[in-house]
Amino acid sequence: MKKLFNGKYTLVIVTILLFIVMYGSGAAAYPSFLSLDVFLNLFVDNAFLMVTAVGMTFAILSGGIDLSVGSVIGLTTMVSAHLLEKSHMNPYLVMIVVLTMGATFGTVMGFMIEKFKLHPFIVTLGGQFLARGLCYVISTDTINITNPVYTSLATWRWYLTDTAFINVNVMIFVAIVIFAVYLAHYTQFGRTVYAIGGNEQSAILMGLPVARTKVLIYTLSGFCAALGGVLFTFYMLSGYALHARMIETDAIAAVVIGGTLLTGGYGYVLGTMFGVLILGTIQTLIMFQGTLSSWWTRIVYGILILVFCLFQRIFEANSKKVRVDTQKRECADTKEREATSDAGGTATSTISA
Amino acid sequence: MAVKAKGEFYKSSIFWALLALGLLLLFNLAATPGFFKIEIKDGHLYGSLIDILNRSSSLIIIAIGMSLVIATKGIDISVGSTVAITGAMAALLIGGNLQIVDGVQTFTTNVPMAVAILGALVLATAIGLWNGILISRIGMQPIIATLILMVAGRGIAQLLTNGQIITIYYKPYFFIGNGFLLGLPFSIYLVLIVLAATLLFTRKTALGLYIESVGINPVASRVTGIDEKKILLFVYAFCGFCAGIAGLIVSSNVKCADGINAGEMFELDAILAVAIGGTSIAGGKFFLIGSVVGALLIQTLKTTIYSIGVPPEINLIIEAIVVFIVMNIQSAEFRKLVFRMKPAKE
Numbered sequence: 001m002k003k004l005f006n007g008k009y010t011l012v013i014v015t016i017l018l019f020i021v022m023y024g025s026g027a028a029a030y031p032s033f034l035s036l037d038v039f040l041n042l043f044v045d046n047a048f049l050m051v052t053a054v055g056m057t058f059a060i061l062s063g064g065i066d067l068s069v070g071s072v073i074g075l076t077t078m079v080s081a082h083l084l085e086k087s088h089m090n091p092y093l094v095m096i097v098v099l100t101m102g103a104t105f106g107t108v109m110g111f112m113i114e115k116f117k118l119h120p121f122i123v124t125l126g127g128q129f130l131a132r133g134l135c136y137v138i139s140t141d142t143i144n145i146t147n148p149v150y151t152s153l154a155t156w157r158w159y160l161t162d163t164a165f166i167n168v169n170v171m172i173f174v175a176i177v178i179f180a181v182y183l184a185h186y187t188q189f190g191r192t193v194y195a196i197g198g199n200e201q202s203a204i205l206m207g208l209p210v211a212r213t214k215v216l217i218y219t220l221s222g223f224c225a226a227l228g229g230v231l232f233t234f235y236m237l238s239g240y241a242l243h244a245r246m247i248e249t250d251a252i253a254a255v256v257i258g259g260t261l262l263t264g265g266y267g268y269v270l271g272t273m274f275g276v277l278i279l280g281t282i283q284t285l286i287m288f289q290g291t292l293s294s295w296w297t298r299i300v301y302g303i304l305i306l307v308f309c310l311f312q313r314i315f316e317a318n319s320k321k322v323r324v325d326t327q328k329r330e331c332a333d334t335k336e337r338e339a340t341s342d343a344g345g346t347a348t349s350t351i352s353a
Numbered sequence: 354m355a356v357k358a359k360g361e362f363y364k365s366s367i368f369w370a371l372l373a374l375g376l377l378l379l380f381n382l383a384a385t386p387g388f389f390k391i392e393i394k395d396g397h398l399y400g401s402l403i404d405i406l407n408r409s410s411s412l413i414i415i416a417i418g419m420s421l422v423i424a425t426k427g428i429d430i431s432v433g434s435t436v437a438i439t440g441a442m443a444a445l446l447i448g449g450n451l452q453i454v455d456g457v458q459t460f461t462t463n464v465p466m467a468v469a470i471l472g473a474l475v476l477a478t479a480i481g482l483w484n485g486i487l488i489s490r491i492g493m494q495p496i497i498a499t500l501i502l503m504v505a506g507r508g509i510a511q512l513l514t515n516g517q518i519i520t521i522y523y524k525p526y527f528f529i530g531n532g533f534l535l536g537l538p539f540s541i542y543l544v545l546i547v548l549a550a551t552l553l554f555t556r557k558t559a560l561g562l563y564i565e566s567v568g569i570n571p572v573a574s575r576v577t578g579i580d581e582k583k584i585l586l587f588v589y590a591f592c593g594f595c596a597g598i599a600g601l602i603v604s605s606n607v608k609c610a611d612g613i614n615a616g617e618m619f620e621l622d623a624i625l626a627v628a629i630g631g632t633s634i635a636g637g638k639f640f641l642i643g644s645v646v647g648a649l650l651i652q653t654l655k656t657t658i659y660s661i662g663v664p665p666e667i668n669l670i671i672e673a674i675v676v677f678i679v680m681n682i683q684s685a686e687f688r689k690l691v692f693r694m695k696p697a698k699e
Binding site: 065112115116117118119121122123125126127128129130132133134136137140249252253256262263293295296297298299301302303305306309310313 | 428487491492493494496497498500501502503504505506507508509511512516612621624625628634635666667668669670671672673674676677680681684685686687690
């Protein structure tokens with residue numbers, strides 16, 4: 001138990017506990033919180049945020065940030081709506097086009113960050129302006145989507161009970177989380193992202209493909225934002241230049257509440273998932289409560305970020321102590337292993353971490 | 354400021370901002386007739402240039418505060434929210450009613466205007482201090498510490514105004530954002546006062562050097578005897594104070610306090626102004642004049658777009674393109690690649 005609260009999963013566990021406490025208090029106040037449909041609605045309503053936050057998690061893990069995601073979502077809804085309704089393009093082709101567009105958008109920003117050593121904050125800020133500006137160029141009005149494929153995908157529901165259902169957004173929510181966990185922990189890309197966030201110079205010295213990975217991080221983030229945009233299009237069934245305003249702050253908030261350090265190098269996709277769910281629960285709670293005004297949502301978000309950052313500081317102070325302990329232990333382990341392998345006469349020097 | 358040799362000047366960052374501003378003005382000379390015309394009406398100066406100066410005043414003041422913050426390797430993304438909160442506070446304190454006493458119109462306030470202005474500025478400084486405490490005492494990262502208020506700040510502003518847009522009816526208050534003094538808009542004098550005071554305190558005392566040294570290496574600064582926590586506390590409080598002045602100008606200019614839209618995107622514009630002006634986001638150096646030029650460039654760009662009749666929708670795109678161009682040219686790596694120039698020795 002002690003290890004649980006001092007180990008590397010501490011912050012994620014706190015996030016999960018907070019989610020349980022919040023959801024539990026919701027259930028205590030409003031019994032319908034315990035019904036499956038309220039729970040599933042958390043996933044339905046926040047799928048686009050989750051997908052976007054996955055890209056943001058990787059950007060922040062590497063010590064960067066992507067401020068353009070909200071605008072890219074807006075641009076995706078706009079381009080999708082325009083291509084579907086004005087150009088009557090094949091809907092599946094539209095999806096491919098917007099996803100490629102998002103990925104390309106991210107790649108160009110990543111290239112500038114990597115190649116010209118520009119600060120991600122400034123580059124993605126420029127990207128934010130550009131994407132939002134492009135929205136206005138397409139149209140300043142709302143474009144409603146009536147394309148049969150889009151509407152059927154948006155309204156397709158698999159009913160588990162009479163009222164609780166799973167839709168396309170929920171399935172993509174789950175799929176992206178699994179994909180992101182795989183990417184972060186079972187691929188070279190993921191390991192390099194963590195290494196860059198830990199110490200970029202060391203990562204370069206270790207011979208990791210830092211330059212390529214840094215570009216790819218923003219490609220991924222752009223792609224995720226575009227995918228989030230596609231989900232948002234399903235959700236709203238319209239394109240509008242002001243769609244998904246300020247979503248970047250929500251995504252950053254979810255990542256931070258999920259326990260990822262903004263200095264990079266530490267954090268988990270699952271933490272981000274619970275971060276998103278916590279933000280969703282707050283919204284649901286304020287909706288259920290009924291009398292609280294909408295601006296309380298933002299204030300509570302702010303308070304939560306504050307509480308989490310304070311907690312992270314305490315955790316960091318503690319983990320310094322832990323790190324020294326683990327280093328000692330690992331040192332002893334390695335010596336022990338070397339001793340045994342020498343005794344066995346085998347020359348296996350590959351000790352997997 | 355940091356430019357020593359003349360030959361190095363073209364490699365310095367502020368040069369590119371000045372060049373961009375110059376080109377933009379030159380473009381206006383050709384494209385917008387009467388852009389440089391300044392008329393005197395009722396003893397006031399009127400013209401596009403005066404208008405640019407007036408409109409950019411709040412951005413310049415915030416950019417000055419932001420320069421110091423960025424010099425310490427920090428960032429303050431809560432300034433837009435601070436502008437909204439300050440405006441809401443000032444509007445609440447002043448309120449203002451039109452009363453007709455014996456056929457004479459008189460404007461009354463909830464509290465005297467001086468108290469309201471002071472109250473709003475104290476609140477803004479307190480917001481800055483809060484950011485400073487989180488960063489210097491608790492050791493949070495600047496971007497995340499100020500993110501808290503960026504997210505919650507507009508909620509707080511709406512809480513103050515109860516979600517309404519509060520209209521201010523007290524005429525003397527409008528002087529801050531709309532008044533003229535000796536023929537020039539009053540806000541320009543505010544900019545000059547803030548700029549002169551900041552230049553004086555940072556360049557004629559050791560404060561500027563301390564700020565830069567904290568940005569370069571906080572630990573080494575502490576070892577040399579600089580109280581880096583106090584410096585950090587000061588720069589964030591100062592940045593909050595600057596945002597407060599901007600909040601007063603904005604709310605006075607539009608005669609109302611709007612919790613959602615007041616100071617929208619200010620944090621981003623201010624950071625851009627600072628970056629365009631040659632202050633590196635990585636900290637360690639600041640160029641106040643550069644930031645002023647950067648803010649002027651952003652406002653000139655906006656005014657130009659409106660005056661040449663391009664639909665305002667394209668505004669953001671052009672702004673983004675200019676940002677990308679200026680940013681890339683400032684990057685030593687980019688110049689090396691494109692112009693085969695050596696990076697500036699600084």
